[in-house]
Amino acid sequence: MAELPSDAVPSARALLKERDYLLFWGSRWCGAFAAQIQSVALGWHMYALARQTMSVEQSAFLVGMIGLAAFVPVFLLTLPAGEAADRYDRRKVALACLAGEMVTALVLTLAAWRGFATPALLLLVAALFGAARAFFAPANTAMGPMLVPRELLPRSIAWNSLAWQSASIAGPAVAGILVAISPAHAFVTALILYAVSALFVAAIRKNTKPERQAGSRWTLMKEGLAYVWRERIVFGAISLDLFAVLLGGATALLPVFARDVLHVGPEGFGLLRAGPAMGATVIALWLAANPIRSRAGGYMFGGVAVFGLATCVFALSKTLWLSVAALAVLGGADMLSVYIRQTLIQLVTPDVMRGRVAAVSSVFIGASNELGEFESGVVARFLGPIGAALFGGIGALGITVLWARLFPELRKADRLV
Template sequence: MIALPAPFQIRDYRAFWASRFLATVAGMMLVIVIGWQVYDIARETMSRDDAAFLLGMIGLAQFLPLFCLALVVGVIADRMDRRYIARAAVALEIGCAAVLGGLALAGDMPMVALFVVAALLGVARAFQGPSMAALAPNLVPRELLPQAIALNSISWQSGAVIGPPLGAFLYAVSPATPYLVAAVLFTLTFICLMIIRPVPMPPPATVTPWRSVMEGINFVRHNPVVLGAISLDLFAVLLGGATAMLPVYARDVLMVGVEGLGPLRAAPALGAAITALILATRPLRRNVGPVMFLCVGVFGLATVVFGLSTSFPLSIAALVVLGAADMMSVFVRGSLIQLHTPDDMRGRVSSVSGLFISASNELGELESGLAARFLGAVPAVVAGGIGAVIVTLLWAWRFPELRTADRFEGPADKPR
């Protein structure tokens, strides 16, 4: 009989893992359907590159709430029960999916509704991300945290593999179906979060909320390992984000339509899920810094291959490699950040990290949309991949502490 990984033997962690998986499936369904509908509606009256620009605007609509709320939410996550914050965020996601489902059933999906819901989903993610990231370390012993982080990644990546093709398939059934199914999945997520029992709260804050925000920023700024890991992801993904252009490639480059968009969107998550499964069973223990830089470089090169490809199988393969490389760097970055951050600051540091990650993803979509508008979609993707490789080389020179990091162990939770 195969024994479960150690974190899965903890009841509350199992509920947490299930909530992440269900929320990811639902969230990825919304991402792919909203992106496809925005591009499809725009292509009725616009050129390919002008419609691609609107995909970038969707990214901006999601980023602005994250930018405005992320640091404040980090303070809240260090002062309130993190379970309550996550539950409230999921409740908002249920409402967003239900509204779009209702509009689709009525046969009237205005472009403005897609942008408003994208912004509200950004609000939900601003609250959900830091609270969930800060909650996870409270559910497992410290020595199991790297393995739990890998399992967390499996839940996210597995959901990201299933969500896009499922969303595309359900959209082919009817435009309303993926939204309504997403609402049901978010409801199940809420139930899983309700199962988690109370966790230890950080010590009561002794400083003002503004001072708490500044403490989180200053901690990141003065910790070269944490700062280097967070900022490397920001700039590499900001430049190398090819996923924003997937509707363009599916419809106008590879000519595979919405049916091909699902597999394209799922391919990076498939590579990431395979990598996360390997890491969960055989965790990385040595040379963590060099491995992270190598994988970010591979991420950039795979982006270039995808950008130049006109073959659907080659594009899928490039995206699988891209996702696998990104997963390895995400695992290293997440472990370093959590293990180098004291528990009473994890909410704030997670919010700073989440802000950087969101900037890399959503602003990466904006950058891709702008570049596609002026350069064309294909040159924009290729140039972004080359930029990610250049960033990797610059950060390896600028952050030697991160480049030479051998193990995950850090000073977190030691007396300060």
């Protein structure tokens, strides 16, 4: 395992001198903004269509099915996606994936505008989006460290997270306004943002093609899996995200809470969706200015525990302000643990392996998010939305204790810089 660097991280101003990183950051923000708008509009549109003929529980189940539809292609394409990111020019792979995402936004725009959207069509588009993201995530993740000096890597990861989280605040809020007009307005906005993201990526000049490696595609895939399994810090960090968020995925049920629990409509739904990103952005800003220098493992597990507690508070809340506050705390705690996990993984992984490790990480993250939505929908079918969210929060607390015991190396991880 590569040693973690012990020197201090340079000032954030150093990142401003890295032209290609700034383009990468802009692309990341626009792509995240687009994905958030599309996700919010897709969930709301699905729930609205389903409620025309189905009960709350049945409609919640269909909303959860969006997550499963998006995750299946991510799971099936994980190994070839990681191998592609370690074999081909990562910038070109990312551009091809953004083109695929633009196609999904275009289909959703036309379906909503012309009125031929159905639950089956929405699930199909979610699956196509998942296929594009399966290749985009490892290529984009592995490309980032190629654009900055190694000493800037921890700080760049914090700024990468800030791009995602700030877009996640604006995205749901804007989506709520646009959906209130019509879902078509939300989907066409996402289409434009994907195009801008692609333009930023196309302008990157640095070499983003990894070193050519000997061996067949299958050999390279097996090497990636073996590395993840062998490196306990990497495997522990990735699997912790999978199970904690899998059980604590209350955000999948936000359309249900907005419409039938809190009764706040699409505008309130957008505010609820922005809640986690509000808290996450505050923590991301703090981390960008003050990278964690010691006791990283303890902070990470503490973040997961707070995430579980905040999920329980959200489940039991009956007012909009308390629900948004709980979601903000939830998002901030998740940001802290995600930042530490991502930094650890990037620092201990050599560049020639980053695509494959990122692919495995993305499928675990995808499983935590997409399967978390599916799990929430299934549990809501039997326990109702409140019971499902409460079940997930308690489960996340249990996972925190269990993983702290199973992976003492992760719990004892100290320095990130």
